[in-house]
Amino acid sequence: MTLARNFPFFSILVCLVGSVVTSVLKPRAAKALTIIIAGVVLVLSAFTLRYALALESAEPFMMGHFPAPWGNELRIGRLEALMATGISAVLFITLLAGFYHMPAFVSEKKLGLYCIMVDLAMCAILVMLYTNDLFTAYVFIEIMTIASCALVIVRQNGHTLVAATRYMIMNLLASGLVLLGISMLYGITGHLLMEPLGRSVRHIVETGQYIEPLTVVIALITAGLAIKSAMFPFHAWAPDTYAFAPPMSSAILSGLIGKAYIFLLIKFFYRVIGLDVIVGTNVDSVLFVCGVSGMLMGSVLAISQRDIRRMVAYSSVSQIGYIYMGLGMGTEAGVAAALFQMLAHAAAKSLLFLSTNELVSVSGDRKRFHYLHGAGYRNPVAGVVFTVGAMSLVGIPFTGGFIAKLNLATAGMPMGGWMRALVLIALAISTLLNAVYYLHTVVSLYRRAPAEIDYPPSHRVPRHAAAALVISMLLTVYLGLGSGPIMRVIEAGLKMFA
Amino acid sequence: MSKRRSDWEQRPQARFLRWMRDGYGALDDQITTSISQPAAPRPDQEAMEAHDILVGTHRHERELALDRLAHYDLQNWANTRGRKVLGRLYAVLALLLGLILIYFLLNTVAFMPRFASADVPANNEVIARYVEKGLEETGAINIVAGMILDYRAFDTLGESTVLFIAACAVLILLRIDLDDHGQPMQQLIAEESDDRHYEPKNDRILQGSAMVLTPIILLFGIYVLFNGHLGPGGGFSGGAILSSGLILYLNAFGFQKAGRFFTYKIFMWVSFFSLGFYGVAKAYSFYMGANGLHSGIPLGTPGAILSSGLIMPLNIAVGLVVACTMYIFYALFRKGGL
Amino acid sequence: MWQALYDNLEQTVAVILFGIGFTILLLQRNLIRKIIGLNIMSTATYLFLASMGYIQGRKAPIVTDGVTDLAAYINPIPAGLVLTGIVVSVSFTGIMLALTVRLYRRYRTLDIDQIALLAKGEDMA
Numbered sequence: 025m026t027l028a029r030n031f032p033f034f035s036i037l038v039c040l041v042g043s044v045v046t047s048v049l050k051p052r053a054a055k056a057l058t059i060i061i062a063g064v065v066l067v068l069s070a071f072t073l074r075y076a077l078a079l080e081s082a083e084p085f086m087m088g089h090f091p092a093p094w095g096n097e098l099r100i101g102r103l104e105a106l107m108a109t110g111i112s113a114v115l116f117i118t119l120l121a122g123f124y125h126m127p128a129f130v131s132e133k134k135l136g137l138y139c140i141m142v143d144l145a146m147c148a149i150l151v152m153l154y155t156n157d158l159f160t161a162y163v164f165i166e167i168m169t170i171a172s173c174a175l176v177i178v179r180q181n182g183h184t185l186v187a188a189t190r191y192m193i194m195n196l197l198a199s200g201l202v203l204l205g206i207s208m209l210y211g212i213t214g215h216l217l218m219e220p221l222g223r224s225v226r227h228i229v230e231t232g233q234y235i236e237p238l239t240v241v242i243a244l245i246t247a248g249l250a251i252k253s254a255m256f257p258f259h260a261w262a263p264d265t266y267a268f269a270p271p272m273s274s275a276i277l278s279g280l281i282g283k284a285y286i287f288l289l290i291k292f293f294y295r296v297i298g299l300d301v302i303v304g305t306n307v308d309s310v311l312f313v314c315g316v317s318g319m320l321m322g323s324v325l326a327i328s329q330r331d332i333r334r335m336v337a338y339s340s341v342s343q344i345g346y347i348y349m350g351l352g353m354g355t356e357a358g359v360a361a362a363l364f365q366m367l368a369h370a371a372a373k374s375l376l377f378l379s380t381n382e383l384v385s386v387s388g389d390r391k392r393f394h395y396l397h398g399a400g401y402r403n404p405v406a407g408v409v410f411t412v413g414a415m416s417l418v419g420i421p422f423t424g425g426f427i428a429k430l431n432l433a434t435a436g437m438p439m440g441g442w443m444r445a446l447v448l449i450a451l452a453i454s455t456l457l458n459a460v461y462y463l464h465t466v467v468s469l470y471r472r473a474p475a476e477i478d479y480p481p482s483h484r485v486p487r488h489a490a491a492a493l494v495i496s497m498l499l500t501v502y503l504g505l506g507s508g509p510i511m512r513v514i515e516a517g518l519k520m521f522a
Numbered sequence: 523m524s525k526r527r528s529d530w531e532q533r534p535q536a537r538f539l540r541w542m543r544d545g546y547g548a549l550d551d552q553i554t555t556s557i558s559q560p561a562a563p564r565p566d567q568e569a570m571e572a573h574d575i576l577v578g579t580h581r582h583e584r585e586l587a588l589d590r591l592a593h594y595d596l597q598n599w600a601n602t603r604g605r606k607v608l609g610r611l612y613a614v615l616a617l618l619l620g621l622i623l624i625y626f627l628l629n630t631v632a633f634m635p636r637f638a639s640a641d642v643p644a645n646n647e648v649i650a651r652y653v654e655k656g657l658e659e660t661g662a663i664n665i666v667a668g669m670i671l672d673y674r675a676f677d678t679l680g681e682s683t684v685l686f687i688a689a690c691a692v693l694i695l696l697r698i699d700l701d702d703h704g705q706p707m708q709q710l711i712a713e714e715s716d717d718r719h720y721e722p723k724n725d726r727i728l729q730g731s732a733m734v735l736t737p738i739i740l741l742f743g744i745y746v747l748f749n750g751h752l753g754p755g756g757g758f759s760g761g762a763i764l765s766s767g768l769i770l771y772l773n774a775f776g777f778q779k780a781g782r783f784f785t786y787k788i789f790m791w792v793s794f795f796s797l798g799f800y801g802v803a804k805a806y807s808f809y810m811g812a813n814g815l816h817s818g819i820p821l822g823t824p825g826a827i828l829s830s831g832l833i834m835p836l837n838i839a840v841g842l843v844v845a846c847t848m849y850i851f852y853a854l855f856r857k858g859g860l
Numbered sequence: 861m862w863q864a865l866y867d868n869l870e871q872t873v874a875v876i877l878f879g880i881g882f883t884i885l886l887l888q889r890n891l892i893r894k895i896i897g898l899n900i901m902s903t904a905t906y907l908f909l910a911s912m913g914y915i916q917g918r919k920a921p922i923v924t925d926g927v928t929d930l931a932a933y934i935n936p937i938p939a940g941l942v943l944t945g946i947v948v949s950v951s952f953t954g955i956m957l958a959l960t961v962r963l964y965r966r967y968r969t970l971d972i973d974q975i976a977l978l979a980k981g982e983d984m985a
Binding site for chain 3: 609613616617619620621623624627628630631632633634635636637638639640642644645648649650652653654655656657663664665666669670674677678680681684685687688691692695696711714753754758824844851854855
């Protein structure tokens, strides 16, 4: 009995009990405890990854004394462990770099509650990565919805509350659809754990007895999870929410929480339904079309924005489009490319939101581009970090984003005629559009500041925050240079994922 | 010009087109005008002024004036024809979407397994084990309690966490923070600063009935809580009953009297200990189970109060969390704190 | 098909109510009406879920007289799932109502489009 196989369970438990303990602590202690918990989760995930790399096949972990299908279960495999390590690394860096300017957005007394929300969001992400049970996934989807909404609300000014209300309403619609889908799936199969569900679904597809309800179930659950992760036609809540939330919350929301929903969708496709059935029902074509439109429309809308945070928010929509395009190709290579893009985007986007906040705060809290001229000189660390993040999202070589786009293009090559052409053309056009607004921003950061504007004296960025920003920049560059082993782990993990 | 029927104006198609263009006001039907929403009402002038008086300083007045100027320009922009038609188009599309959804779902229901029949896919080896061996493996007579607190205990842990996080979210939104001297830290409007704003006097009838009913309700709640594994009931229902008794007492007697026994600190510590106990106990149980070790918790004889292992303590923990959460919801909505 | 819909009457009604609740949540501009739509939608889902557990002629799953035969009790799983769902629904209703209270106290209107307009006005000033 190796201790390492308990580590996913320990990491979930640490977050859960930590959030309960945080409810009775003072704000400063709460902040310290949250950062410690994030660090502990990172260490545990790294050890789990090392353990999982030595596994031959995915290993189930019984939650309780009863095996599946009677009791609950977690499943440890290479892919889950890799995603957990990546996500907890990004979260730890985001917390280090972002906490020090939270007092400007959140009142002191509510900081403890904010830390509870961060802990529970982390717990929910871990459960969604590791779980092997559909109803547990639903319960923790709800926890994540409430936590993400509260991360936005904590800022408490009018515009934020309106954006949060819109976000909450769309999330509730999506949750209703997902629950109905899960209920129907239970009605036609009688199981809630993913492996027995997979067997039942294969049986249904072979005998053809409940095939119409199965199609509707796939549609409902896909629609629900797509709404929650801001896929193109349902992205309307995303720009307002990311722009008006505190920057650390935006980083966590767009970088990490959206990815957990997409990972759950991939898990649903692989383990419960089976990729071949998905391709047979053409759901993947719908995802492909939505992904491509999202890529293009997100960038087009980002170009027309006048303030920097909304621009970064719209570019999030565009990047999620890449992931759905990869998913919609319907092949293992496409899904592997989508997973790598998830990691690259998580690393780059958190970076961008935090450095954007730094740049805005040294320009006197004004977000319009005109005021940001010369911000790169007033805060050199944030300027460099923003530049590297922008380069990653545009897809310049030596960064993670470039490898992600390369993978997507490579995955698109073996496809049939029109799809291959569409993939390559869409990638090219969207890279061009990304370059238009990102490079424009980077250039305007380094222009000379207009003389008539009086900027407040810039405060020094604390050393740990600056160090965290630099580390996340190095992470993006590492994803660009050392992506070979990571892609191999992803591909091996996908093979044992079903 | 095309020939139109003489009663074109009354036809449904014409009325629809008029609604799309001009809203409910254009339909001169008696019934529709009475249920239509008033077109874009201006915010309540007196309330805004009352609010302004509470927070007024010169600089703020100026900002408010600029505010309203921008707002009126926006109001004109929002009232333009194009945006109104777009709004109504959205309404029509939303309705169509709902109808299409209902159609597809009805189509599905026609193919679902038949209601109340015994040979459905849901009737399989999973519930065979829950029903047949549930009593001996979990020790609970109530099979559902055994299922949610033993076989699928992780889901119930998640559910208690949902309640906890919802209470925290409502705390973020509605709690009025007090600074070190006990004074509220933000500007309050009239409703927020006095919880008896709409109800200045105590109600004697309510107080009389609450005196009689509250002990009975609380006792019943405790009974349901303790007997969750022996009959219908359990943590959630018992907690809801307990909290309703407490809310009745609070309603009848006010915050002063209720605050003598139930303070904010008590609630936070009770929630903390209950949820913490649940987490730790279930962590022990999961760890032992996953690694194949025997957990050493006795199951007792079925039918006795002290039986079924951890189920009764967990029921009590869950019930306390539910009771605290519901009470805190009520207190926050009413007064912004305890 | 009509016969099949009539046989599964509970599920038919649940699905219609779900669609109605969904449309109310999307369509209505008044926040309180949206919350009511949300509640209708959730309750319809629980009706759907609970109707999958019932089996004709059997009793509630509480062991009486020591009978642990499978053919004596209805399916206990949907009951547990509905329990979880109700708690989730209560939590969401609480949060949405708290948001509504905050928005009303600040903007003095319950119409979400009007509130968005006022918020935009503050932003532009």
